[in-house]
Amino acid sequence: MMRRLTVPYVLFSIWVVVLCMLPFVESSYFVHLATNIALFTILAQSWNFIGGFSGYPSFSTAAFFGLGAYAGAITQNMGLPMELAWIFATVLVSALAALFGFILLRLRGHYFAIGSIAIVEVLRLAIASATDLTGGGNGMNVRFLPGGPEYVGMVFLYTMVGLMVLVFALTVWVDKSRFGFGLRCIRQNEDAANMVGINTNLYKIFAYVLSASFCGTVGAIYASWTGYIDPTDSFEILLTLKVPVMAMLGGAGTVIGPVLGAAAFSLLEEIFWANFLEYNRAILGVVIVILIFFLPRGLLNLDYHTLHRRLRHNAGRNPREPSE
Amino acid sequence: MTNQPILKVTSVARNFGGIVAVRDVSFELAAGEIVGLIGPNGAGKTTLINLITGVYPANSGSIVFDGADVTGQKPFQAARRGIARTFQIVQPFPEMTVLQNVTAGALFARQSGSITDAVEESREHLKFVGLADLAETPAASLTLPNRKRLELAKSLAMRPRLLLLDEVNAGLNPTEISGALDLIRDISARGITIVIIEHLMKVVFSLSHRILVLHHGELISGGLPNEVAKDERVVEAYLGSKFAERQRSLSNNG
Numbered sequence: 069m070m071r072r073l074t075v076p077y078v079l080f081s082i083w084v085v086v087l088c089m090l091p092f093v094e095s096s097y098f099v100h101l102a103t104n105i106a107l108f109t110i111l112a113q114s115w116n117f118i119g120g121f122s123g124y125p126s127f128s129t130a131a132f133f134g135l136g137a138y139a140g141a142i143t144q145n146m147g148l149p150m151e152l153a154w155i156f157a158t159v160l161v162s163a164l165a166a167l168f169g170f171i172l173l174r175l176r177g178h179y180f181a182i183g184s185i186a187i188v189e190v191l192r193l194a195i196a197s198a199t200d201l202t203g204g205g206n207g208m209n210v211r212f213l214p215g216g217p218e219y220v221g222m223v224f225l226y227t228m229v230g231l232m233v234l235v236f237a238l239t240v241w242v243d244k245s246r247f248g249f250g251l252r253c254i255r256q257n258e259d260a261a262n263m264v265g266i267n268t269n270l271y272k273i274f275a276y277v278l279s280a281s282f283c284g285t286v287g288a289i290y291a292s293w294t295g296y297i298d299p300t301d302s303f304e305i306l307l308t309l310k311v312p313v314m315a316m317l318g319g320a321g322t323v324i325g326p327v328l329g330a331a332a333f334s335l336l337e338e339i340f341w342a343n344f345l346e347y348n349r350a351i352l353g354v355v356i357v358i359l360i361f362f363l364p365r366g367l368l369n370l371d372y373h374t375l376h377r378r379l380r381h382n383a384g385r386n387p388r389e390p391s392e
Numbered sequence: 393m394t395n396q397p398i399l400k401v402t403s404v405a406r407n408f409g410g411i412v413a414v415r416d417v418s419f420e421l422a423a424g425e426i427v428g429l430i431g432p433n434g435a436g437k438t439t440l441i442n443l444i445t446g447v448y449p450a451n452s453g454s455i456v457f458d459g460a461d462v463t464g465q466k467p468f469q470a471a472r473r474g475i476a477r478t479f480q481i482v483q484p485f486p487e488m489t490v491l492q493n494v495t496a497g498a499l500f501a502r503q504s505g506s507i508t509d510a511v512e513e514s515r516e517h518l519k520f521v522g523l524a525d526l527a528e529t530p531a532a533s534l535t536l537p538n539r540k541r542l543e544l545a546k547s548l549a550m551r552p553r554l555l556l557l558d559e560v561n562a563g564l565n566p567t568e569i570s571g572a573l574d575l576i577r578d579i580s581a582r583g584i585t586i587v588i589i590e591h592l593m594k595v596v597f598s599l600s601h602r603i604l605v606l607h608h609g610e611l612i613s614g615g616l617p618n619e620v621a622k623d624e625r626v627v628e629a630y631l632g633s634k635f636a637e638r639q640r641s642l643s644n645n646g
Contacts, residue, residue, distance in 0.1 A: 257484070263445070265468050265471030265502075267466075
């Protein structure tokens, strides 16, 4: 298992280089697209900590993304330098995620999923009603970065890609660490995990915070990038659904899966937007259904090894049969 | 018993809604003992194990393990203190390999230690229970006797001082049972205190140094196996008159 990990590293490195080269070879459309892909990759990688490694189907991505966007925008408008505003947003979101996680992670399965999605709505309403601070439904403007669109485009692309590399490195660490091992145990059998000595609540909260904090950073960067945010856009339910689909498309609980899934999904979405403007959501829905039906464990797990095992499994469903 | 008991349970009780599962149970375990915990279905045996390992908190009473009050502990704390258990219905991490399952026990029951060390140690435990050849197999594809062995290996990897075995022999055939019995004796020889819940009388009586009998959540008898077998309350509650008669005729003939 450890040996095979070198392939993801190589793939990821190539992917990072491709994204970074885009400003030099292609139009600003591609720079925008690349930044978007990096953004979704970070979100999918983040979701992977709680949804993939720990197996808790969290739908709170948009909650932390939106909260980060507002925390960044508000502090930036109050005069905080952009980078500090991003860090502030990250810290604030992490702290709130710890609090929400402490309450929510007592729930399991569907109940947790519903609870996690409720956070999105609660925060959206709270932000929309705090008119004095957030501008309410009118949204709020954030100062644009000076230097012309091309320069700004590059700054945000490299920031996003840099963060993507950071979260990837973190994923690699989690994958190999005692912490990641514990999360996998929790995913497969939480009671048994507790019984072998894993402080399951602490592990889950930590995974949840880890999955939230970078959503906060990305939200804040997004606010600075687009220059305008509003509650509907920042706390978009579609975002909260898309991100887990991306991670699962690639392979939840794996290192490279979310990267692969986010890239594949974003490119598909782009193609459908461009060619089928009216039906793109419908087509996307069909694609999701097909993917879930035929690739329940993601693109990554569709390799010869599993296919072979599945065929053997189907051929002889005899539990007493010794299987080496 | 002059030594300090490894486990001291005092007046422990637990009810679920209106049903009293365990009522005012007190007993002590000496280090190194094998104690059989028997009783009819629903007597509260598994609940008692769950109270000791912290799955449920006790409604009243106290549990002292190795001199420390552990009454309100969580399961992971019990594991770290050196209390391991197996489940009546085996609880593997299904997608992990057999080796990884055992590694989980070796890794998390202690606060520190690297994964590599834990893996190495786990191989030893797998060898001990006879699963070394299946180390790389996914746990979900094991046969029932092997899953029970895996449970044992996982518990042993936790380096427990007290091991609670909840029906490790259920569902095994006679050959497999005798293999399991040898294993349990070997574990006991390592100095680990063992509590064994078991429905098969032959197994408990041949294995245990001492027997505790639960009935309707109460401890109704306790003592040496042959004493317990003759105890009228136990006969009435559990063993049935046929078994008691056979015991009597055996002892008369002998």
